[in-house]
Amino acid sequence: MNINYELYRVFYYVANLGNISLASNKLNISQPAVSKAIKNLEDQLGGKLFIRTRRGVKLTSEGEEFYYYISQAIEYIKSAENRFNELTNLETGIIKIGINTTLTKEFLSPYLKIFHNNYPKIEIKIITGITSELISHLRNGLIDILILNVTDETDFNDIEIKKVKKIQDCFVVGNKYFNLLGKKLSLKDLNNYPLILQNNGTNARDFLNKITNKYDVVLTPNMELASFSLVVEFTKIGYGIGYITKEFIQKELETKELAELKIIENIPNRYIGVAISKKHMPNFAAKKLIEIINKTSL
Numbered sequence: 001m002n003i004n005y006e007l008y009r010v011f012y013y014v015a016n017l018g019n020i021s022l023a024s025n026k027l028n029i030s031q032p033a034v035s036k037a038i039k040n041l042e043d044q045l046g047g048k049l050f051i052r053t054r055r056g057v058k059l060t061s062e063g064e065e066f067y068y069y070i071s072q073a074i075e076y077i078k079s080a081e082n083r084f085n086e087l088t089n090l091e092t093g094i095i096k097i098g099i100n101t102t103l104t105k106e107f108l109s110p111y112l113k114i115f116h117n118n119y120p121k122i123e124i125k126i127i128t129g130i131t132s133e134l135i136s137h138l139r140n141g142l143i144d145i146l147i148l149n150v151t152d153e154t155d156f157n158d159i160e161i162k163k164v165k166k167i168q169d170c171f172v173v174g175n176k177y178f179n180l181l182g183k184k185l186s187l188k189d190l191n192n193y194p195l196i197l198q199n200n201g202t203n204a205r206d207f208l209n210k211i212t213n214k215y216d217v218v219l220t221p222n223m224e225l226a227s228f229s230l231v232v233e234f235t236k237i238g239y240g241i242g243y244i245t246k247e248f249i250q251k252e253l254e255t256k257e258l259a260e261l262k263i264i265e266n267i268p269n270r271y272i273g274v275a276i277s278k279k280h281m282p283n284f285a286a287k288k289l290i291e292i293i294n295k296t297s298l
Contacts, residue, residue, distance in 0.1 A: 003044050010037040011049065012074045015067045019056035093285040094123040098134035098143040100203070102228040106248040107165065107272055108147060111293050122285045131203050135159070138277050144286040149203045150273040158278050163271040164293055168246045169204065170267065172258045176238030186264045187217040194240025195221040196231050204228065207270060208243055215265050232258075245270075 013023040014034065024031045042049050049063035059067055086092045099108060104126060112124060127137065131148050138146045139158060150161055171190065173180060180193070197219070198205045212219055222240055225231050232249060235242030236257050244258075252258040274290055276282050282290070 003041065007037050007041040007044075008070055009074065010034055011041055012067075012070055014038060014050070014057060015059055015063065016071070017056075018058065022056075088284050090119045090285055090288060091121055093121075093283060094125060095145070095283070095286045095289055096125045096127060096143040097289075098127050098129070098137055098146040099148070100131070100134075101128055102245075102248070103147055103149070103272065104128070105229075106245075111289065114292055115289050119285065119288065130201060135275075138275060139279070141277065141280040144276075144280075144282045145290060146275040148273055148275060149207070150271050151207065151268070152271075154273070156275075159275050160278055161273040161275045162290075162294065163273050165247075165272040167248075167270050167272060168267070169207065169270065170244060170246045171241050171261045171263055172235060172244050172249065172253075173241050173261060174236045174238045174258060175256075177241065178259060180241075180261055181259055184262045184264055187212055187215055187219070190241060191220055194223070195219060196223045196225065196234050196240045196242040197221040198228065198231055198243070199224050199226055202226075204243065204245065211265070211267060 010023065010027060010029075013026050014020060017023050017026065020031055020034050020038075024034045027034065038050060045066075047062050048060050049066060050057040051060055052058075083092075097108070115122070116124070127134070127143055129137075134143065134146050134148065135156075137143045146159075149167070150163065154161065171185075177193070197208065200206070200209070208219070223234060225234065228244070228248065231242045231244060232252070234240075235244065236252065241261065242258075246253075246260065249258055253260065274293055276286075276290075
């Protein structure tokens with residue numbers, strides 16, 4: 001049975017109000033149109049739904065049973081429409097963001113502040129982890145968007161990536177090693193000094209390994225650390241030469257707590273990218289956050 005939803009809607013209001021005239025006003029259609037819709041519905045169902053009385057109309061016993069189910073369906077539809085409006089107007093919802101801790105602090109935080117000020121009712125959930133795990137989460141629909149470091153070679157058939165900020169990695173030292181600032185060092189020369197790098201498997205270290213492999217150099221770090229912030233701190237203290245993203249240490253460079261070394265070999269740019277799955281459409285809230293990042297990113 002393929003009955004037009006509008007006939008159910010007319011029936012619902014007539015049954016609810018007990019009067020064709022009142023239903024006509026509520027639905028903003030003529031009384032004859034209401035009566036015709038009820039007759040059409042009865043014909044398709046094969047039975048009477050209403051009995052006419054002096055005061056209006058009254059449900060038959062079959063009509064009362066029918067109304068019990070139709071009223072629930074209509075209320076569910078109303079609730080769905082209201083919920084959809086809330087979501088599209090960003091009055092409720094959640095964004096699940098995959099990102100590493102460094103990018104959360106150094107890149108995402110100001111955008112989240114703007115978003116929260118504009119849409120305070122949207123819940124933000126941050127899921128951290130290594131990039132390979134987060135990519136898997138994105139593919140499986142467990143997160144809405146992924147913010148990650150990418151290169152010009154980064155490409156996935158099932159993931160769309162928008163580059164939003166260019167970044168440059170560099171080698172830096174604290175004042176204990178400022179005597180190296182006037183020298184041009186090769187990647188191989190760096191092994192003559194204590195090196196502080198992030199662990200293998202981190203995005204920055206994997207990128208550095210590709211560069212050193214290109215020049216047939218193997219770097220042997222004296223210290224391998226889990227996070228970017230630790231590399232910064234231990235380099236400032238004077239434990240050695242750190243490999244760091246320049247855009248994230250502008251304050252330290254300005255105050256001369258850290259200084260950049262001149263390296264002979266070229267270290268290519270990387271980018272911060274916002275990734276979405278081509279198979280899982282991001283919700284309205286996630287789209288709005290991406291819009292804010294795209295508008296205000298460099």
